[in-house]
Amino acid sequence: MTAHIPKAELHCHIEGAAEPELVLRLARKYSLDMSGIIKDGRYVWSDFTSFLNCYDQASGVFREPEDYRLLAYDYYSRLADQNAIYGEVFASPDHAGLMGISYTELIGAIADGIEDAKADHGIEGRILVTCVRHLGPESAEQVAEQLAANPHPLVTGFGMAGDERAFEVADFANAFAIASDAGMGLTAHAGELRGPQSVRDVIDILGATRIGHGVRSVEDPLLLERLREEGIVLEVCAGSNVALNIYPGFDSHPLAEFLDAGIACTLNSDDPPYFYTSLAREYEIAQKHFGLHDHDLIACTRTALDAAFVDEKTRSRLLKQLADTA
Numbered sequence: 001m002t003a004h005i006p007k008a009e010l011h012c013h014i015e016g017a018a019e020p021e022l023v024l025r026l027a028r029k030y031s032l033d034m035s036g037i038i039k040d041g042r043y044v045w046s047d048f049t050s051f052l053n054c055y056d057q058a059s060g061v062f063r064e065p066e067d068y069r070l071l072a073y074d075y076y077s078r079l080a081d082q083n084a085i086y087g088e089v090f091a092s093p094d095h096a097g098l099m100g101i102s103y104t105e106l107i108g109a110i111a112d113g114i115e116d117a118k119a120d121h122g123i124e125g126r127i128l129v130t131c132v133r134h135l136g137p138e139s140a141e142q143v144a145e146q147l148a149a150n151p152h153p154l155v156t157g158f159g160m161a162g163d164e165r166a167f168e169v170a171d172f173a174n175a176f177a178i179a180s181d182a183g184m185g186l187t188a189h190a191g192e193l194r195g196p197q198s199v200r201d202v203i204d205i206l207g208a209t210r211i212g213h214g215v216r217s218v219e220d221p222l223l224l225e226r227l228r229e230e231g232i233v234l235e236v237c238a239g240s241n242v243a244l245n246i247y248p249g250f251d252s253h254p255l256a257e258f259l260d261a262g263i264a265c266t267l268n269s270d271d272p273p274y275f276y277t278s279l280a281r282e283y284e285i286a287q288k289h290f291g292l293h294d295h296d297l298i299a300c301t302r303t304a305l306d307a308a309f310v311d312e313k314t315r316s317r318l319l320k321q322l323a324d325t326a
């Protein structure tokens with residue numbers, strides 16, 4: 001049981017947070033057939049590539065800004081129910097753009113959902129705009145340029161998701177430079193499908209201070225030392241890693257090794273209904289499979305707040321809220 005532990009999430013894709021029920025409801029609204037990707041109320045996929053295809057198809061039901069507002073409100077309300085005080089979501093203008101939703105409509109709608117959830121549940125949220133790696137560097141640069149041209153108080157970071165096997169990290173240096181110049185915090189998926197060099201590259205070439213997943217860093221002791229020394233934060237998503245068979249089970253997952261090595265780790269759900277998880281389940285996995293005690297789980301929440309892409313006043317308030325309630 002972790003209901004009493006205050007939580008924070010740094011790594012969740014807003015499109016990937018869509019419950020099948022919500023996707024089916026919107027599919028009915030737009031007369032779309034989801035029977036190929038949702039069966040018996042669950043998403044159907046078998047490997048990383050089919051997961052991404054399933055994800056893309058389900059994301060196609062968000063066709064009006066109000067659909068994204070509803071999605072964000074639903075996710076943040078669920079998060080608050082799990083005793084989370086803070087959450088960051090990745091938002092993909094590429095996915096929204098395919099459905100005719102502009103960058104500013106997308107951000108405005110998600111921000112409205114976050115503000116509505118804050119008004120109802122007190123939870124704080126921020127948006128990290130993400131590019132999609134397998135769509136290539138030009139799309140990534142366009143996304144970064146839109147971000148730079150349309151500042152929004154809740155947009156505080158830039159990330160890269162998608163298929164890590166596509167292109168090379170250096171191809172995205174320009175996109176990350178644009179986002180960095182716009183004052184964004186930087187994170188990138190790495191060390192999920194590729195090994196330690198991929199993690200080194202996103203730190204050295206993109207300037208990422210946080211790594212999405214980063215779990216395969218465990219294959220290189222020198223990199224582990226570097227992550228610890230430089231305070232690079234791992235956005236660990238153990239349920240996702242096991243569901244996608246990056247590791248066959250929690251027994252072989254490196255979370256405990258990272259913590260023992262003094263590396264800053266946070267606990268995250270990634271794409272909760274796709275991986276049969278939630279933020280609360282990730283805290284429970286950490287407790288049950290990796291032996292974390294209450295104070296270790298609270299430390300993960302503190303690490304997330306320390307690494308959150310928020311202004312210092314908000315960070316102080318959240319840290320105080322954690323100290324007062326933990």
Ligand SMILES: Nc1ncnc2[nH]cnc12
Nearest residue numbers: 013016161162163189271
């Ligand atoms: N686990 C993951 N890895 C890469 N891209 C993603 N997009 C959504 N979830 C992802």
Ligand SMILES: [Zn+2]
Nearest residue numbers: 161189212270
């Ligand atoms: Zn992810």
